Amino acid sequence: MSPTRKQRVVVNGKLSWLIDVLSGVPQGSILGPLLFVIFTNDLDNGVINKLFKFADDTKIVSKVGTAEDVKVLQDDLHKLFQWSKDWQMLFNTDKSKIIQFGFNNNESSYVLGTSTLCTVDEERDHLGVIMDKTLKSSKQCAKAAGAANVVLGMIKRTFLCKSKELILQLYKSLIRPKLEYCIQAWRPYFKKNINILERVQNRATKMINGFSEIKYETRF
Secondary structure (H helix, E strand, C coil): CCCCCEECCEECCEECCCEECCCCCCCCCCCHHHHHHHHCCCCCCCCCCEEEEECCEEEEECCCCCHHHHHHHHHHHHHHHHHHHHCCCCCCCCCCEECCCCCCCCCCCCEECCEECEECCEEECCCCCEEECCCCCHHHHHHHHHHHHHHHHHHHHHCCCCCHHHHHHHHHHHHHHHHHCCHHHHCCCCHHHHHHHHHHHHHHHHCCCCCCCCCHHHHC
8 A cells, every 4th residue: 555644844844755755643633642543562572571552662670680681671672673664664773772770780881773772870860850870869959950940040030029838839830830840750868969959948938028037947
């Protein structure tokens, strides 16, 4: 059966030739996300290790302690690459990374297709959370606090009235979501990281009219 979809590129009002679309699903449509889920539904067929899929991001997770475990993981990567070739939707190997946890990890290298995957100490998860090989959350805490402080700065410059009711409402709707986004995955356990987040709340409560001279514990 001949393909029924075609596409072309428009640049500065100039049109390219139409070409046939041989794979993938239409983007920008209501059914597109559902069709993509169906399209990738069989990605994990034959894969031994755990596979996690979210939109167009894929993670494979494996406990590696022996040479046999290394071979099983590499075989799974071969299966994933073969799937991508069969369905004409190749993985971007430049964005594919290996992150290895554990002090006794032998840190083997792995190949996807013809490319050796890069091993990194940290990587941003598809939800935007920074994952560190030490499982510490210092950089994620700094990122969350930084984003919250940017919004606090905007509030300070924009609102002349800084009543308790207004600041609390703004804090709950604009600041807390920045500090608590995906907190289940990176909840800090070091005092220094907890203090980074506490300083955001300290700064926010000091903005309330008449509260700047009150001790933090009393304000809180």
